[in-house]
Amino acid sequence: MINQIYCVSGSSGVNYDHVFISSAENVRLSCNNDLSDCKSTTWLYYNRYSAAVALIELGIKKKDTERHERLSLGSDCSLNIKNVTEEDYGSYICRQYVNGQKQGTDARVYLHVLHVSSSSSSSSSSSSQTEISPGRSVTLSCQLYAGFSCDDWVRSKGLHLLWVNQAGVDLKTDSRYQILFSSYHCIITLTTTLLKEDDNREWRCQLTLRNQLEP
Structure with missing residues (x-):
């Protein structure tokens, strides 16, 4: 499930896309400045805890990155990531080089x-499911x-996380759940x-921005 919530243009004309996705999904990151030949395309990645590293260099996938097997370059020079993990979050930069x-x-x-992730009174896991035992x-x-900063986005973008049931009802309205x-x-x-009766019952985590649902 992919959702680009908005795109704003900086003073230099560069586009800044924000993409929200659930872990274990596949995602496509667009390169809005691609040339006709992806052999000029380089994709860089970094987050607040790491220096920038090249994932794709001049159209060729780097083999020495941890996510090597999950990466591919699209025909439109987009970066495709399979089975996204929480460690994939961060900033991705598409850059073009000629000569x-x-x-x-x-x-x-x-x-x-x-x-x-889930945990119970006797077990824990990083899965969206946990053992059912009354x-x-x-x-x-x-x-x-x-x-x-999540605090900043809560105030300025109206970011909100919530747990809902199969009908989409916010579970904070039910005293059975402590949220x-x-x-x-x-x-x-x-x-x-x-x-x-919770066997096969589904609880979902949802993210909204300005009261609009994001997958």
Whole structure:
């Protein structure tokens, strides 16, 4: 599930795309400054904890990156990432070189990853599912791995995380669920005691921006 929520143009004319996606999905990051031949295309990646590294260099995929097997270059010079993980969040830069000279302005894509993990009174996992056992307390954690301050986006962009049931009803309206949200960590947790009828029941983590749902 991919959703580019908006695109704003900086003073230099470069486009800044923000893409939100759930972990384990596949994503396509557009290169808005590509030339006719992707042999001029270089994709760089970095986040707040790492220096920039080349993923694609002059149209050729680098083999010494951890995500090598999950990357591919599209015919339109887009960067495709399979089975996205929470570690893939960060800034991706599409840059063009001709005869060793940088051409035009960079195209930058910010990838933000929504990741769900679960834990129970006797086990834990980084999966969206956990063992069903009536009487057991279970906690579901949904975290947005993002390259921005969650507090700032809560205030300025109306970012909101919530847990909903299969009908899309916000579970905070049901006293059976204890829901806590930390804007500092961009994480929302749901804790409940499992019932027999919870077998095959679905709870979903959703992200909204300005009251608009993002997958």
